[in-house]
Amino acid sequence: MATEKLFYQNQYIRSFSAKSVRSGTDEEGRSYVVLDQTAFYPTGGGQPHDMGTINGVNVLNVEEVEGEVRHYTAEPLGIHNEYTGEIDWERRFDHMQQHAGQHILSAAFEDNLGYKTVSFHLGKETCSIDLEVKGLTKEEMKQVENTANEIILENRPIDTKWVTKEELGQYHLRKDLSVSENIRLVIIPEFDYNGCGGTHPDSTGQVSSIKILHWEKQKKNKIRVYFVCGSRVLKQLGAKHQIVQGLTDTLNAPQEELNNSAANVLRQNKELEKIISELKFELIEYEADKLLDQEEIHRDQKIIKAIFSNRPMPELQSLAKTIADKSSEVLVMLVNENPDKLQLVCARGEAVAINMNDLIKQVLPDINGKGGGNASVAQGGGEKVIKAQELMERLVSKM
The missing domain is CATH 3.30.980.10 (Threonyl-trna Synthetase; Chain A, domain 2)
Structure with a gap:
């Protein structure tokens, strides 16, 4: 073993000849061969193993196991009088x-x-x-x-x-x-x-x-x-120069000004995000007022119901809460239809006695769904096994 270690630590050897000590397959089904001497460095001391070939077959891994150096190969090597190893010198x-x-x-x-x-x-x-x-x-x-x-x-x-x-x-x-x-x-x-x-x-x-x-x-x-x-x-x-060059073109700024230019872009994005958020709030307010004009009466309860397609869940939640805040006597039921799922949000005004969490849990099993919330607002989603309109009808019937 000492001779073997001396050999693989001779760092400038690129090829060598050796005889087989034995070959085998480990518990993971990997083929390996143990040679009487090797220039392949096994993983150890923070350094990865060498790669290369033995008799033209790729060496995938080299490990020292129970005092012997195992060369794991892409395929079994078979029995030979001599084995020729080639180290991947660049690696x-x-x-x-x-x-x-x-x-x-x-x-x-x-x-x-x-x-x-x-x-x-x-x-x-x-x-x-x-x-x-x-x-x-x-x-x-x-x-x-x-x-x-x-x-x-x-x-x-x-x-x-x-x-x-x-x-x-x-x-x-x-x-x-x-x-x-x-x-x-x-x-x-x-x-x-x-x-x-x-x-x-x-x-x-x-x-x-x-x-x-x-x-x-x-x-x-x-x-x-x-x-x-x-x-x-x-x-x-x-690699870094290519990235810098790309940023120089994208930001239209010389290399020494990239930090300032990027900081300006980020600042402008934050300002735009703030404006977009404010505009979305105004749109939600407008949409809430429009839906309030379409309220219905069901079993002496004022309700707002609406079906949407591919609407982000946070927007639906915000819309439902906004409507409920605007009218203390209204119950809001919103259904959202996506290509492969259905979602729903329910909210109530302060004067409504119906528990929203209990309400949606009565229909979630119909779509193999999950969800929850509290007495005032609840949400959930599940599989698209029924139509959005049918889910809305079942929701209304459970009031």
């Missing part, structure tokens, strides 16, 4: 850049500010570290980012070294080790010393650059910092 080198960048960034946080990294995640688009600190400022972030990129520009070597537990005293490690044997150190001389089994380039210059994107608070006094390294910096820059 591998990206992971190398991100992982080394995390070492540099974490060391810069600790050296500059004394903030320790407690976890690391290498995602598909961005990476993140969790810092043991309550808060961060823009000035602190800028300071750390500058230090990290200076270390990259100095093109310092990134060395790996296997040591024994007794030899650890020679190194100033940033965190405690999780293993006591097969100890592998990743070293950036005079800057960072870490126990790590991940893959890294052989110099800081190959990380290319580090960019902190943003940060957010987490539970238990931690801050999560999102960042990218290497080719991901260019990818992020390109």
Whole structure:
């Protein structure tokens, strides 16, 4: 097993030959093969697994299970004398850049500010570290980012070294080790010393650059910092530039004025929303007065009934309440018909004794519906199993 680990941690191997130890299928029905040696990195230490092919078959996942490295493949590989593996190099080198960048960034946080990294995640688009600190400022972030990129520009070597537990005293490690044997150190001389089994380039210059994107608070006094390294910096820059260019065209403003232009648009939208809300209120008032002119008498009770199509429920509720407020003796029954459902709202004036919640619950079962409310106003909805007019007639009959 130690030989196998040495092999997959040799980060510049792109292809290899091996013999099968065994193959099998796990409890989820996934096919896998275990080889006598492998250059595929299994998920671990915050770094995702490698991808690629074995004998031309796609490797979908690589995991270390019960001390062996399992290569999960798109289809069973069959029995062969020899297996040839090919690493997806673009993915591998990206992971190398991100992982080394995390070492540099974490060391810069600790050296500059004394903030320790407690976890690391290498995602598909961005990476993140969790810092043991309550808060961060823009000035602190800028300071750390500058230090990290200076270390990259100095093109310092990134060395790996296997040591024994007794030899650890020679190194100033940033965190405690999780293993006591097969100890592998990743070293950036005079800057960072870490126990790590991940893959890294052989110099800081190959990380290319580090960019902190943003940060957010987490539970238990931690801050999560999102960042990218290497080719991901260019990818992020390109994507963001396209967005900025699109906003520049949409808002008809140069890049440096986008914030002000966007703020003006939002302010204008709020003003328009306020005007629209006021106009809707006036329309509801007008509509309520018009419906009051159409009141009927049923069993000595004044009623207002109306059927609508595709009317928003909040508008129906507002309309029913407005009518009830305008006339203390009226009972309001509104039905709304949508393509696949029926809705209803009932409201009463102060002088009406009928309970609205009880009223609608007598007809909701007819449409397999649900709803509720109180004695003054209630609403509900259900399936369109009967016509809107029939629902209204049943509602009136239950008064």
